[in-house]
Amino acid sequence: MTETRFTPRVFSGIKPSGGLTLGNYLGAIKRFVAMQGGGFETIYCVVDLHAITVWQDPAGLRDATREVAAGYLAAGIDPARSILFNQSQVSQHAELGWIFNCVARVGWMNRMTQFKDKAGSNAEKVSLGLYAYPSLMAADILLYHATHVPVGEDQKQHVELTRDIAAKFNHDFGVEFFPLTTPVIEGPATRVMNLRDGTKKMSKSGESDMERINMTDDADTISKKLKKARTDPAPLPETLDELEGRPEARNLVGIYAALADMTPEAVIAEHAGAGWGTFKPLLADLAVEKLAPISTEMARLMADPGEIDRILGQGAEKARSIAEPILRQTYDIVGLLRS
Numbered sequence: 001m002t003e004t005r006f007t008p009r010v011f012s013g014i015k016p017s018g019g020l021t022l023g024n025y026l027g028a029i030k031r032f033v034a035m036q037g038g039g040f041e042t043i044y045c046v047v048d049l050h051a052i053t054v055w056q057d058p059a060g061l062r063d064a065t066r067e068v069a070a071g072y073l074a075a076g077i078d079p080a081r082s083i084l085f086n087q088s089q090v091s092q093h094a095e096l097g098w099i100f101n102c103v104a105r106v107g108w109m110n111r112m113t114q115f116k117d118k119a120g121s122n123a124e125k126v127s128l129g130l131y132a133y134p135s136l137m138a139a140d141i142l143l144y145h146a147t148h149v150p151v152g153e154d155q156k157q158h159v160e161l162t163r164d165i166a167a168k169f170n171h172d173f174g175v176e177f178f179p180l181t182t183p184v185i186e187g188p189a190t191r192v193m194n195l196r197d198g199t200k201k202m203s204k205s206g207e208s209d210m211e212r213i214n215m216t217d218d219a220d221t222i223s224k225k226l227k228k229a230r231t232d233p234a235p236l237p238e239t240l241d242e243l244e245g246r247p248e249a250r251n252l253v254g255i256y257a258a259l260a261d262m263t264p265e266a267v268i269a270e271h272a273g274a275g276w277g278t279f280k281p282l283l284a285d286l287a288v289e290k291l292a293p294i295s296t297e298m299a300r301l302m303a304d305p306g307e308i309d310r311i312l313g314q315g316a317e318k319a320r321s322i323a324e325p326i327l328r329q330t331y332d333i334v335g336l337l338r339s
Ligand code: AMP
Pocket: 013, 014, 015, 016, 022, 023, 024, 026, 027, 028, 150, 151, 152, 153, 154, 155, 189, 190, 191, 192, 193, 201, 202, 203
């Protein structure tokens, strides 16, 4: 299928389930900002319908939705150049999600590693929504005929499933209607790890706040967390290959590279032989320089929730104007009668 007939369009989303982390920033938001004005239409979403696949306190969900929106804005997403909205204000997501529940196969869902990880031994008790979630994610993307989806490494399998859903829909109905979306998983920080255990992903939830950097952390907190990050006794090596088997060291080099817009190779070349007593303060200063202005701006934005709500509302209106015709055509293809 030729994909050239599709407008180059980026879609991505972040769940408002708890606060934003450095992983969200480096693995997602910073890269979303870089894609603005790069020959793509850019659409960024706060995916609140995904958040409720696990219980969310209603008032907390509204606050977290505004916080993710503030994170996008503070980091440089410009509502004049990108469409920025929260998912539940565009009902077409849920409607296309249902169609895709009827396209995706149970066997496909059973292979989703994130579901297996999240459900764990509790698989009988989690919500049906958590299981069906990748099908809603496919709807988020394909509702806009998005051609490119920037995400962190952990979302690769879900974007591949999105391609499978598009291909099966096109095949079942004999159309070339949905594009086969390309996952964009690039740069030195597509998987930022936990600061206390370099074998675990940095995530919004976790026992200790010291294991992650929150986008709302102030300068002192950012600096303290990085200086206390777990490391091993060896200094930085001469080559990247020698970081093999040193997950904490590898992670701090990746974070430095992403913050400084360098490759990990260049970071190693510059700091080979440095001990942690030298490298960690440099990393802490760099992180404070890049992140503290964002957390300050987030606080400013969060003080005026009405303004955030207004921006999301305007974004939702623009999103709907793309989504509605695509949903209508989908219904027609499927044979759903319209009077
Ligand atoms: P979530 O917060 O789970 O909705 O994730 C939103 C986006 O951030 C997705 O593209 C994730 O892949 C990305 N992301 C989340 N955590 C990390 C991490 N530790 N490292 C890199 N990317 C991440």
